[in-house]
Amino acid sequence: MKAAHYWHCFVGIQTREWLRFWQQRTRFASALVRPLLWLVVFAAGFRAVLGISIIPPYETYITYETYIAPGLCGMIILFNSMQGALSMVYDRELGSMRVLLMSPLPRPFLLVTKLLAMGVVSIGQVYVFLLLALLVDVEPPLWGYLAVLPALLLTSLMLGALGLLIATWIKQLENFAGVMNFVIFPMFFMSSALYPLWRMNEASPWLYWISQFNPFTHAVEAIRFSLYLEWNPMAYGITAGVAVVLALLATAGFRPQRTKILGGKPA
C-alpha cells in the first residue's frame, strides 16, 4: 500500500464523519446545551461561593466562568469521545465498523484515523462553545484559539482511545448510563475542570491526589494553558504520553475475538 492509499483513506474517514455530523447537526447542537448550562447557570451560582485567586496561566483575578471554560471544553470532548467510542463497538455504528475493518489498510491506522475524525468533529463543537462563551466574557487572547488546537487534538485522541478501550474490554459498561456514572462523572469531577487543585487540597488531600493522577486533569490544564498562550510541558507531556499509551492499547485490544459482536451473532 502506498502513501496515497493511506491519504485517500484518511480523507475518506474524515469526510464521512463530517457528513454524519451535518446530517445530525441538531443532535450536536443539543449536545452544546450541557456545557452552556454549566457555564451560564452553574457558574453564576457557584462563583459567589468560590473565590479564585490569581493562578497561572491567568495574570489577574478571573471570573469563575473564565476558570471553568477550559474544563467544559474538555467535557465536550469527554462526552463525545465516550459516546462515539461506544457506538463504534455497539449497535449504531456496528455496520460501519464492519465496513471500516474490511479495509486492507492496517487496523491501528484505521482506528486511530477514526478516533481523530471523531475528535475533529468534537473540536468543531469546542470552538462553537468558545465563541458562545464570549457572551459571558470568557475572552482568551485571539492567538489562544489557535494555540489550543494541539491540546484539543491530544485530548480527543486520549479520550477516544480510552472510550474504545472501555467499550471493547468492559462488557458491563455497554450502555451510556454506565459509562456516565463510572467514567465520565468521576473523571470530570475529580479533575481541575471545576475547581483549582490547590482548593481541592485544602478540602480533601486524597481527592487532590486522585485528581493529580487523573489524566483528564492534565488534559484540561493543557487546554487552559495553551488557550492563554502559556506553555505547560508537564500537562502536555502527560496528556500526550497517556494518549499514545491508550491508543496503542486500544488498537491492540481491538482484536476481533474480543469484539465477537463484529462477526455477527453466533448463527
Place this chain on the structure above:
Amino acid sequence: MTIEARNISFRYGDKPVLREVSFALTSGGFHALLGPNGAGKSTLFGLLTRLLALQQGDILLAGQSLKKQPAEAMRKIGVVFQQNALDLDLTVRQNLQYHAALHGMSRKEARARGDQELERFGLLNRANEAVRQLNGGHRRRVEIARALLHQPSLLLLDEPTVGLDVASRKALNQHVRNLCDEDGLTVLWATHLIEEVREDDRVLILHQGQLLADGAGNEICEAEGTHDLAETFHSLTGAG
C-alpha cells in the same frame, strides 16, 4: 479466486460453533453455503473476512494464508453482510465513496468506479438520494455495488436476501449469478433458503458447525438417494 478452508474450528466461550470444517472452492462460479439458522454460516463469514480471528486451522485465499498476509487477501474480497451496513442518512454515492476511500481509491477514481457499478445495477439515477429513501431490494443492490467497487475476485454474501420479498429475492439472486458469468467472479452465497440454490450449484451444507455435504447439488442428492435438494437438506439437517 480459490478458497481453501483447512480444519477450521471456532468456539464462543465454551460453545463450539464450527467443528473442523474443511473445503476447497475453485475459482469462478456460484457457490452456495446452505444451513439452517444457527449452523455457523455467519461465524464462517466472520472468519473469512477477518472480523473474527481464527482459533484453529487456516484459510487460504488464492493460496495466500489469511493468517500471514491478511492485507493482500482483504484486497481481493468484497463482502455483503447480513445486517445493513450502509449509512442510511448519507446518499448512495457518499456511501460508495467512503468504501472506495477505505480501499485507498482517490475521489475521482471512486466516482468513476461507483458510477460504473451503479449504472450496471440500474441505480445511477438514484446516486444522490439518501439510502433511507431506497427500498430493501435497492439497498441490497447498493451494498453489492459497493462490495464490487475495488474489483474483488471473491464476493461473499451472508444471507443477502433477508427481509426481502420473494420477487426481490429472486431478482437479486439472478443478478449475482449474472455477475458470476460476466466477470468470472467467485461467489459464496450463504443462505438458509433452499429455493435460492440450484441443483447444479456447488453446495456446502453446514449444520451445527459441521460440514455435512460438499459437492454439486445433484451429486449430493444422488449420494443421499433423494429427489431434490430440499429433501436432501431436510434429511441431513431436519430443517427446510
